Amino acid sequence: MTAVSRDFNVQESTIDYGPLGNDLGYVLRRAQLWVFQDFIRTMTPLDLRPAQYSVLVIIHHNPGLSQIALASALGIERARLVRLLDQLEERKLVERRPAASDRRSHAMHLTPQGERALAGALDLVATHRLACLEEFGGPNNYETLVRLLARFGAPQ
Template sequence: MAVTRNTSKARKTREPLAPDPALGEGGDGGGHFNPHLPDVDYGVLDTLTGYAIRRAQIRIYEDFVRSLAAWQITPPRFSALQIIARNPGVRLTDLARILGIARSGAVMLFDALEAMQLVAREPSPTDRRAYALALTATGRQTLAAVTEAVCDHDARIGAQLSEAERQTLLRLLDKLAPGEPWQS
């Protein structure tokens, strides 16, 4: 089937997905990731830029999901909400490209947010194939609160750094990930 906007058939909404079972406190991998256990020789891993970033990313992801659990908001969902809020009328294809995921993934991500009443598909004024993605009123209110929680989380993870250090970190990370791929 294709775009069912103008038919009476209700769209199949997807259930809001669980935030991330990887972080359940229950049993096995339940604890917190410790990036540097004592009595362990990490070898070359300790000298690699890539591993240092991976370590940080795991910890940040954990804290993000914990901090936003009450809203069922994960990092990709927050990114999508921000992009939609700041770029009104983006299409699903745009969203996919911006987030670096496949179009089908963008549809699933958006469907989850739609089931949470945070976003809606509006008709594109220029292309009858496409939708203009938008936040609902609820979505705008929720995003305001969520953004505050995300900024709190981000401040918490950066608390060990001075503001000057944090700016330096952002600048160096930006240089690390330029627009064009690195030369092979």
């Protein structure tokens, strides 16, 4: 992937990747690096990382979701999710409320500021998606890639 090589200041023609060029795990990881780097660059005005954005999206679409269900939905360890939620709560983007059914559990909600941040993020995500469409060779390739990867449990 030329774009990833440019990001690492390596001229692709000077490196022999051997069988890695056809290794699914390796090329997926390189693609992930490119996608995440572009996402982070695009989200710079909002200072949102990919995991933080994912948390905001899931909470927005599932207000009142428990922390345990949120961690499960995103495939994040609970301890890591607590750190993410602490960061988002410090920024006043999310709030934990006692769950109606179990006061030992927390129901997650976006604050009004969190809703505004997510709306701004969605605008930036559109820009990021255009960059991905271009990098992956157009909408057909992009949609095919997403559809194939979704077979492995990625959300659709």
